[in-house]
Amino acid sequence: MTIASHTKIRSPRQQVETAIEEMIVARSPGDRFPPGPELAKQLGVSRATLREVLGAFVERGALVRRHGVGTFVSSRIPVLESGLEVLESIDSLAQQIGLETEMADLEVLERTATPLEAQGLGTPAGKAALPVLIVNRVIAVAGEPIADLRDIVPLKYLRKEDLDQEFRGSILDLFLARSSPILSTSRTQIMVVSATAKFAQRLKVPLGSALLKLGAQLYSYDEEIVAYSVSYFVPGHFNFHVMRRVKQI
Amino acid sequence: MTIASHTKIRSPRQQVETAIEEMIVARSPGDRFPPGPELAKQLGVSRATLREVLGAFVERGALVRRHGVGTFVSSRIPVLESGLEVLESIDSLAQQIGLETEMADLEVLERTATPLEAQGLGTPAGKAALPVLIVNRVIAVAGEPIADLRDIVPLKYLRKEDLDQEFRGSILDLFLARSSPILSTSRTQIMVVSATAKFAQRLKVPLGSALLKLGAQLYSYDEEIVAYSVSYFVPGHFNFHVMRRVKQI
DNA sequence: TCCTATTGACTTGTCAGACAACTAATTTAT
């Protein structure tokens, strides 16, 4: 048994993924990519592996491949990975566009989940009461509230003690930093609601004004729901968008 | 030169794609997929091609692959392809869940685009006036309005004469049926607005109530914007959701 | 008996090299 190095072992696939991503951001929309065989050699990887990775970027809409012609950077992506299809914390989103966020009204408590919360966590109804950690807070920029976030996490995955003084308000970032549980995807429902008295007060908006509500189940790599989060956004501060592919017939 | 058959030539990739899709819907979440080599032989295709297609489904979150273990149907997809990441017309969406839709207040006109519309179509400002076709209508179910749709299409791609008596209200479906232009993706902005007097009247909702607004650029295969559409949805009739992948660090 | 290695079968991940299919520009023939 050799002494394990502390550098993470990254599979060829992962290496190529980040390399391609860097190549894309370094190029302008419409630019040509090096031909497959050449790029594969350059990255020290087989063409098959390279093709699998390129295919993923095509699927995401970042690259366009044309049979017999070439591979090109898509001309319709202003900034890579800024859409809703990638799950990132509000903090890192704000950081990318150079915003300083503040956290207000933080509230952390442990209790049993309400039926609605249990449903959001995918627990079959009628089961024993599920103990959860509730993290509630308001995100503000320059003193102006822009979002109200509530995370519901089964105690199995996170306890009150795990939140140290440095807690910046993002359960997602916490999980990613601990790398346990390992996260994979999130299923996010998109809704609109009118501000109730409670939210009107917390977000400093008129009663009954329109809010964007996102409800998200966070899935671990082994397909467990590790968190259910509900967010309310004040319009105008974030630009959410989604790349949708057309269902060919 | 042989006489061309009227059956569309489908590449191995496309054939495998539909085959896999059928396999997924025929299975239950968590079910095991046949091992790669076996499935490849069964579909009459090489394992490399199969892997590329499977990778696309993994990227979409419909399948999960585990090194050394197997490939499984994702347990987090209730119905395949019902999320926002796939662009389908309201009609086909409604049809899938067994709803009969009606079209009301249809309005079709040709004029030049307003600056805002031109911007939505990606035309550089200050250019010559862009002639467009405007298609406006309300979608209703059982007499109850659920959405207000407006499509803005440059006359280059669609003229008033192209809309026959059978026009069902969906520009998307029309383009798909004509298969010209060939569509690829759509970039959709997600917003919330309060109903103005105009929309309150058209959608029969209280003035100032919350509406979900989607603004979408429709891209052709050669990356031209062929339509800009703005939709207003009355809450509660559609469940929009998005699968978001977690950005690993 | 119980616990711990080891083995082996199975599956996905990666590799190498080759050829087919397609596109666009160039060249040739009419």
Place this chain on the structure above:
DNA sequence: ATAAATTAGTTGTCTGACAAGTCAATAGGA
């Protein structure tokens, strides 16, 4: 000049093989 044929370059697909990971069964030691 126009149209057809050629050619170079690129993506699409195929074949067969081996590496790497997982898991259960088995053998060995306490």
